Amino acid sequence: MAAPAALLYGFLYLYPAVSNLLYSTQRWDGVTKPEFVGLHNFKYLIANDLTFHKIVGNNIRFSFIVVILQTLFSLLFAIFLVKNTKSNIFLRTVFFFPTILSSVSVGLIWTFLYNPNFGFINATLKSLGLNSLALNWLNDARFSLYSVAIAQIWFHTGQMVVIYLAGLQQIPQELYESAEVDGASRWHQFRYVTWPMALPTTAVVVAYTTIQTFRAFDLVYSMTQGGPMNSSDLIVTNIFNMAFGAYKFGYASAESIILIIFVLVITWIQRRTLRVKGGEK
Amino acid sequence: MFYNISRRVLLAIFAILVLVPSSIVVLGSFKQDFEIYTNPLALPKHWSFANFTRLIHEGNVLTPFKNSFIVTSFSVVLTLTLASMCAFAISRMITVTGRVLFLLFALGLAIPGQVNIIPVYLLFVKLHLTNSLFGLILVNIAVTLPISIFILTTFFKDLPREMIEASGIDGAGMWRTYRSIALPLSKPAMGATGIFLFVICWNDLLYPLMLITQVDKKTLPLTLIDFRGEYATSYSMLFTAIMVASIPMVLMYIFMQKSFVAGLTAGAVKG
Numbered sequence: 001m002a003a004p005a006a007l008l009y010g011f012l013y014l015y016p017a018v019s020n021l022l023y024s025t026q027r028w029d030g031v032t033k034p035e036f037v038g039l040h041n042f043k044y045l046i047a048n049d050l051t052f053h054k055i056v057g058n059n060i061r062f063s064f065i066v067v068i069l070q071t072l073f074s075l076l077f078a079i080f081l082v083k084n085t086k087s088n089i090f091l092r093t094v095f096f097f098p099t100i101l102s103s104v105s106v107g108l109i110w111t112f113l114y115n116p117n118f119g120f121i122n123a124t125l126k127s128l129g130l131n132s133l134a135l136n137w138l139n140d141a142r143f144s145l146y147s148v149a150i151a152q153i154w155f156h157t158g159q160m161v162v163i164y165l166a167g168l169q170q171i172p173q174e175l176y177e178s179a180e181v182d183g184a185s186r187w188h189q190f191r192y193v194t195w196p197m198a199l200p201t202t203a204v205v206v207a208y209t210t211i212q213t214f215r216a217f218d219l220v221y222s223m224t225q226g227g228p229m230n231s232s233d234l235i236v237t238n239i240f241n242m243a244f245g246a247y248k249f250g251y252a253s254a255e256s257i258i259l260i261i262f263v264l265v266i267t268w269i270q271r272r273t274l275r276v277k278g279g280e281k
Numbered sequence: 282m283f284y285n286i287s288r289r290v291l292l293a294i295f296a297i298l299v300l301v302p303s304s305i306v307v308l309g310s311f312k313q314d315f316e317i318y319t320n321p322l323a324l325p326k327h328w329s330f331a332n333f334t335r336l337i338h339e340g341n342v343l344t345p346f347k348n349s350f351i352v353t354s355f356s357v358v359l360t361l362t363l364a365s366m367c368a369f370a371i372s373r374m375i376t377v378t379g380r381v382l383f384l385l386f387a388l389g390l391a392i393p394g395q396v397n398i399i400p401v402y403l404l405f406v407k408l409h410l411t412n413s414l415f416g417l418i419l420v421n422i423a424v425t426l427p428i429s430i431f432i433l434t435t436f437f438k439d440l441p442r443e444m445i446e447a448s449g450i451d452g453a454g455m456w457r458t459y460r461s462i463a464l465p466l467s468k469p470a471m472g473a474t475g476i477f478l479f480v481i482c483w484n485d486l487l488y489p490l491m492l493i494t495q496v497d498k499k500t501l502p503l504t505l506i507d508f509r510g511e512y513a514t515s516y517s518m519l520f521t522a523i524m525v526a527s528i529p530m531v532l533m534y535i536f537m538q539k540s541f542v543a544g545l546t547a548g549a550v551k552g
Contacts, residue, residue, distance in 0.1 A: 001366045001367065001369065001370035001455060001456070001459070002366065002367040002370040002371060002374075002382055004363050004366065004367075005363040005364060005366065005367035005426055005430065006367065006382060006385075008363065008419070008422060008423055008426070009385075009386065009389065009423055009426045009427070010385075011423075012401065012404075012419060012420065012422075012423035013389055013394075013397065013423045013424070013426070013427075014385065014388075014389075015400075015404075016397045016400030016401045016404060017392060017396070017397055017400070019400045019403075019404075020396065020397065020399065020400045023399060023400060023403070030403075073295070076291065077291075077292070077295065080288045080291070080292055081292075091292060091296060093538070094296050094299050094300065095295060095296070095299060096542060097299055097303065097534075098299060099545060100480065100527070100530040100531065100533075100534045100541070101484075101523075101527055101530065102483065102484035102486075102501070102502055102505075102526055102527070102530075103484060103486060103502075104484070104486055104502040104505045104506060104526075105505065105523045105526055105527055108505060108509060108519055108523060109302050109305075109306060109523065110302075111509075112305070112516055112519070112520075113302060113305075118317075118318040120301070120302070120305060120321055123321075154298065154299075157295075158299075159545055159546065162542055162545075162546050163546050166546065186284055211393065214393070215393040215394075215395045217395060217486070217487055218486045218487070218502075221486065221490075221506075222486075222505075222506060222509070236395045236487075239395075239396075239398065239399070240398065240487070240490075240491070243398070243399050243402070244402075244491060249399055249403070252399055253399050253400070256395075256396035256397075256398075256399065257396075259393075259395075259396050260392055260393075260396050263391070263392075263393060264391060267391065
């Protein structure tokens with residue numbers, strides 16, 4: 001009964017994952033005969049490829065910003081919306097809305113908002129007399145990565161709010177009541193009840209968002225294509241361009257192997273630290 | 282006091298941040314370009330479906346819509362069938378095979394599908410499955426199987442043992458138990474998983490981008506990317522295209538909000 005799924009998965013998921021290892025040891029343009037080069041691709045990527053270093057740096061920065069802000073906002077909004085009042089339920093529906101859009105749509109919408117000449121953001125800034133703040137959000141190497149990060153946060157915060165809500169609603173109400181009897185301020189209630197009780201949910205949100213940012217592709221592809229000058233390029237967008245733009249299949253495979261290692265190491269570190277923290281409480 | 286004010290202000294800001302761009306798109310799809318640039322939030326001077334008809338005739342948007350619909354519905358139905366069978370078998374297996382199978386699928390959750398793009402592409406070139414909707418369906422199934430099996434196995438393991446055992450005592454085999462007991466009981470879980478899969482497949486860009494080049498085989502996200510070049514200066518057309526691409530999702534969200542939210546969050550939590 002498990003056979004059809006197992007076969008299909010083995011053939012179209014596990015087998016490619018393994019053959020990826022083989023491709024990563026080759027130099028290959030996809031047309032001529034592949035040439036075996038051992039670990040050369042990896043050596044070059046790690047020691048010499050400055051663009052790749054920049055891109056890994058971009059991805060780490062992108063992850064940090066998105067993970068921290070998205071987790072912070074979603075926890076905050078979940079705390080704000082935890083009671084099942086009519087207005088709260090309506091706001092949850094509104095906040096969740098971007099999640100149902102396709103990433104390409106989100107990319108196109110934000111490309112319009114960011115447009116330096118007639119985009120909504122700059123038009124608003126100019127009408128407020130803040131002409132100096134009306135920047136070239138996507139085409140300036142200093143801002144492009146952060147501009148994409150903002151779109152990413154806009155896109156996924158609502159989904160994380162819902163996950164936090166499920167976690168917060170399981171916190172026993174008595175804990176808050178007794179905290180109030182003890183005269184605990186709102187901050188203290190957060191610090192000593194909400195935060196420790198929501199820690200397992202935070203672990204899920206952080207882990208999920210981290211993985212999401214390391215496999216991000218669609219938004220960058222539809223907003224900046226990684227430009228200008230690789231300033232918003234991420235690992236997966238670079239793998240794609242390396243393979244299907246530059247036809248360096250072996251090299252791109254080596255990049256994917258490095259990405260797998262990255263993701264596994266990060267997942268492992270997060271599991272460990274969050275388990276240690278879980279033990280504390 | 283301070284808390285209440287800041288709560289209201291922050292909630293209002295984020296609500297505006299969601300509602301303003303959405304309104305710009307919805308209103309923009311009924312407007313002409315200059316109206317979008319001069320006053321994006323104003324109501325259109327004349328409500329007109331001209332953009333939609335132009336997009337259908339000139340942009341031929343119905344073909345990618347149809348392709349997306351075929352690919353998504355087949356992917357979702359087949360993945361749910363294969364995944365529920367497999368998950369049910371795993372949840373009933375106490376042997377090593379069950380554990381090994383589960384671990385293999387869990388491995389698929391740890392390795393993001395994106396790292397497989399090159400070997401999958403090369404394999405599909407060999408199998409002549411590029412530029413084929415069937416190929417896209419196969420990829421979708423393979424990529425979404427791990428998460429679906431993960432969600433459904435957890436669900437099947439929580440089913441009351443007695444019901445399954447009773448049906449075994451009554452002489453029902455594995456298949457019979459799956460069809461008559463497990464499937465009917467798992468409707469909500471299957472519904473939520475199905476919606477989650479629907480969103481993933483409908484919105485997917487990476488695999489179609491890599492596997493499809495023929496115009497008549499393109500899916501909606503790919504066509505949107507093409508439109509970005511074609512209508513680079515015409516946001517009224519782009520907004521209309523976004524509307525067309527989002528309508529199925531929005532309708533599902535309105536009519537099945539509970540399962541929708543449940544599905545998308547289950548996918549995130551379990552993944």
